[in-house]
Amino acid sequence: MTNHWVYVVECCDGTFYTGYTTDVSRRVAEHNAGDGAKYTRGRTPVELVHSERFDSKSTALSREYEIKQFSRMRKERLIDR
Template identity: 45%
Template sequence: MAWFLYLLECSDGSVYTGIATDVQARFDKHVSGAGARYTRSRKPVQVLASFELANRSSASSAEYWVKRLTPSDKRALAAGLRTLESVLPLPEPEPVAEDEPASP
């Protein structure tokens, strides 16, 4: 099942970051006041962007890194001036298997 990282613009101009399997349904929950505590006092105005990820684990990891961005960097990401990949840490290189010595 695909998961999405999403960015919401809130009524105070802040940018909220979250993850969900259905961005529109989650946005509707935020608008109704049943979403995150943050958006209860800063009503969401619109979805700025959403990014599809393979699974919940990768979505949670992306959320961790995007939440550390400044509001202007989040807006740049939403506008396509930055890529999601540019925000995430580089993947660890896979270890190179050494050739085993030939047996006698």
């Protein structure tokens, strides 16, 4: 059974990036190597600040979309949980 993850990283400029993956540590390493999302390429290093595990890809992708709609304040509350 594959685990599906939604994660939030904080970029060096203080912005947040939310993504989906099946391997959080690999994905964060990709972001930091400049091989991640276009958004994070010029904002490295990034730091993992939040992750959530799901059993299905569709549920994870729905949650990713939901978090991406959050205001910055709401994302900060999510991270501080």
